[in-house]
Amino acid sequence: MPRSLKVHLQYIEKVKLAVKQNGFARQVDLAEDLGLARSTVSNFLNGKPVDYLNFYEITQRLNLDLQTIADFEDNSLNSEISISDEPIQSSLSSPSNTEISNYINRSSIESDCYKTLIKPGSLIRIKAPKLMGKTALLNDILNYGQQNNYQTVYINLQLADGTISQDLNKFLRWFCAVVCQQLKLTNKLSEYWEEDLGSNYNCKIYFEQYILPKINIALVLGLDDLDRIFSSSQIASDFLGLLRVFHDEAKSYPIWQKLRLAIAHATEVYIPLNINQSPFNVGVPIELVELTFEEVQEFAQKQGLNLQTAEIEQLINLVGGHPYLLQRAFYRLVRQEISVVELCRKATTESGIYCNHLRGHLLNLQQYPELEAALGEVVRSSDAVNLNPKLAYQLKSLGLVKYQGNNVVPSCELYRQYFEQYLEVK
Template sequence: MLFLWHGNIQNKNVQNRPKSSMLDSEDQIQLNTAQLQQQRRVASLRRLQSEIDLLEKAYALQSQKVASIRKEWQLETDPSRKFQYSHQLQEAEQTLTELGDKLKALEQEVQAIADVILAVEQGIYVTRPPHEDKCYQAITQPGALIRIKAPQKMGKTLLLEKILNYARQQGYRTAKLDLKLAEVEILKDLKTFLQWICVDVADSLELEPQLAKHWQEVFGVNKNCTRYFQKYLLSSSDKPLVLAIDNFERLFNYPEIFPQFCLLLRGWYEAAKSSDHIGNIWKKLRLVIVHSTESYPSLDINHSPFNVGSTIELLEFNLQQVIELANQNNLGKQREQDLSAFMGLIGGHPYLMQQAINHLKNQQVTPEELLRLAPTEQGIFRDHLRQQFQHLQRNPQLELGYKKVVMTNTPVMLDTEVTFKLHSLGLVKLVSNDCVPSCDLYRQYFSNRLG
């Protein structure tokens, strides 16, 4: 279970506006945006679950096929026929592996979306000063760009929700793109990808797409996307537009898209610096980019959105924040000592700490027993640990590198790409350029599994 930090945001501008029995259409849209976004998450969840159901059926059929071919291969005595069965078995097992990988990826997406849905509904929020105030101040600046970075499951998406909620309270329009939800076919072609963005943002603002009207083939795709935002999305209202892009790191593996899209975003940011009519239009755009690793492909320094604007790096909770999380979960003062013991195992990792709190609340198992079993397949973190182990198994370089990290008590220097991928997964902390396990839970579990 994930959590959503809860804060009481006061908006004097909103409070001081004269009350009216009638709301204009844009105000009504803003009042409904948060609810609409939650509905879109639920719809995405259902769509992904349908895909999982189909994949599970395909996986079951393929498993039967593999078993059947393997049986024929074992019974066959003719060398020629046995060779044919061997080849068929190899192909069938490869297909089964691919289906399994797709199934696991979809299940992870479903879990991530389900966690956010639950977090929004629960309304729990632990502040991380000064990050919130810094983001609230930045988002009100014309042409702002905010970049939020942290390993997976550290609360980036939930902080993003707070920023968007604050922006709505300022009367701003908001649109959020979750790149995890973009289908692979969309990410294979720059034109398709940019048109998907244009339509998705228009849909978030409850505007007609009007893509045919504003997209002229005589221009390049980046120019067309810029014209669409400038002449339509930004010009359709005097109110600022906050465009949030979550899971930006997904683009790192698409060289056809990543550098051109970064060039586009940097161009929009620079356009807002102009004092002419065009610059005033782009001042209404506020960008928020969220990603889980610094290991992005190399970019021209003048074409990158990663070296401008405000940067927010989320770290683990400290003890005071963990206690606040426990209080909001109604854990009780008598459990604070138990939390300290868990911090010795998992640090202040927000996701893992929430799991620990949930089990301490149930009181079905003693804290001592929870701690003893935690780094095992019987422990409360087993699903998370297995998921991390699967990430390593899919990449032999990561597995070998992490084995070096957990099998020694001193910081280890690894290949730069391996280091950043392990950091993105939250498996290591960086000490200068070297790696150490993020927490003792990981050291205990993976030294056993990889040793």
Template sequence: MERAKTKRKRGVILTSAGLKRLQAAILAVEIAENHGQRFTLEELSARINISPKTLSRLWSLKASVDHRTLKLCFSAFNLELESADYNISSDLDKISTDDLIWGNSLDEQDIDFFESRREHSFSVKESDNLTYTVSFPDGPIAFDSPLYIERPPIEKLAYQEINQRGCVLRIRAPKEMGKSSLVVRLLALAKQQHYYTVKLNCNQIDYNHLTDLNKFLRCFCNGVAKELGIEPKLDDNWDEEIGSKLSCTFYFKNYLLKQINHPLILVLEEVDCLFEYPQLAQEFFPLLRSWYEEARRDTDWQKLRLIVVYSTEAYISIDLNRSPFNVGLPLRLPEFTRQQIQELAKRYGLDWYSTQEASQLMSVVGGHPLLIQITLYYICSQQIPLNNILQEALVNGGIYRYHLWRHWVKLQENPSLLEAYAKVVRAQTSISLNPLETYKLESLGLITYKGNNVIPSCELYRNYFLRQLSKN
């Protein structure tokens, strides 16, 4: 008599934390070895040496597999299996292939790989609890958040660039457009590839260091060394006789880079503040450019991959042949499209695909990422109808008051710039401004081009600033 088939018991279930680690590692390999193209389930199966069916069961986070299989998956992508990556289970294997969340390929997954968790975290049924699951959007979007919206091809280009030896990646956009959220993802990806990562915010540098090149470069080197966990030993590696720039260069090349065996991703955020110190900027930025050029022929410098993040371009006198702002890959973050707003609304548990809400919102705030996020947050957390939000915004700023007030304070600090913007918001059609005014207002995100002329970036700005100007 034929023996009845029984379902095999498997010992462990992949946790969401483990899935996050594994999928991020897979992404790193896809970018490094597959030109950024996603592996199909069959390709992953061949690489790991387990069947597609078993692999699919693993992705479900419901079916258990044996410990050895899970270890194989992680080791195939240079990861050590950790206790937080799995739970012990003795349940019978009951999952079917109908429960798969990846289907036959990875093509529909976002680069951050959290699409599979979106419905669970932001389903309509859970909308009453949204306040507790989504914090107010006032900073970078966490790496594990499903609320990050990609703006192709920005992310793919950035991911590919940091794998280039000695690269310079320049990320430019006005404040609150998503630069820091992109950096969060770049650093997470770099760590998955065992790169060293250091992020320095130039706004955190003391004033007395910004007015003295030697102090600034020593502070810069000291900060990088400490972030790398290397004892700075600046006095042992600094030669006043050859000057601070050569000392800084030798310190990086012969001390820091010699001690690391993987690439270093160095992020410089808020470099705009350095433009306010022209003497420093005219020395420091050409120094960065020289390192980029050295990387073309020096393998030590090829370990350094530089990411420069800023809102304004260097409107200072730097020889084009010595400037780092005309080399490497420039990326400028655009506003959201209507389709991207609809997708973000879906992740908040709203269906805007079959309605006009996305277009209605864009007619007031444009595609500004932060203003879109704030709107959706209030709609879902406090159940405020979109019409009410927009009506109040056009009357007194509404939920966007802090964002608008910050811009108003900035303009008041610069009377000539305020006067220029007054011309823009009062004009019935697009107008022309002088290049410096245009550059500054565009860097703040307050204007957009219409042909060769400019107009306010959105109707919210026009209404708010017209009202503020009328009070003066």
């Protein structure tokens, strides 16, 4: 295995797209999240050599398959990795472990998704807070579709900019155009879009009379970060109702049976929807919850770690069963940079492994005083707190709180300790 790796030329556009697909507006945001130099991330995204371990970490954060995108045939990258890197090398040597992300196998989730996907007109609904592995599971579903020779389209709704996401007609035209672009179909919106028919009807007709007839096999449409539209009640109501229509039409019309929907969101939609117009009470619901002790143990072993029971308990006491926070810990432990005891002791400090992650949450909260105050109340209380439902939804979508009945508590001790220090009493 080479000491350095670079992205193969044919995958450079794919990795650049993955930055935005995983919620990073800029390269610098990704660098700060990972605690890496900006130049390292820039080199990775532009097909230049970077240290093997940095290459590995970036691929994990972007839910990319290292074995697929790396240029292993470049003879200038032939030096062997050092002995201290062997745990990661061994964890990647088995074909079954070529990609370790925030999402790991959880009981029958994958099989439920696969069984659903092959059914005509199916709908899969994935719900989990940020960084719990929704995008990785969604990609897994799309990959399964490709293995079955289905057409696949992935759309992260975060890519709909402000002007588009506030105007229903612009949003639905953008949605149709993106689907066509990914399917390599000519954009014919001008031929099918009739102003007097209304945006929802136009969108339905465009799929029914143009997109779906153009493909001879099933189409899996993956929609990530559906929460992006929740802040605009009109767009959310109409678009979610349209998705429900897409799903329902398959019951009566064969053309719509080609379409399989997989949607991912962090919270329940907090705007009122007619029960017969909502996509959230049909299809197969998939909720990603925290990992159990046994799953954490398996997760560690997949990354080359053989932790003692007491060490796993220490980590769970700090970050719960949060996949992303555990992955960050495992990465440092694999590199033998820190012990579990030291990691836990420094966790909420500026020298801790979570400093950039925590600081990013803090800066984000400071832009929204209501959310900041609400979380401050939660972390300073010894009991579960009853919050305004919308604020509770938003904090849960960020992964900062979890529900106990109708009330909320910090999602883990790491967040309680950190934000108790840094959020001012209002």
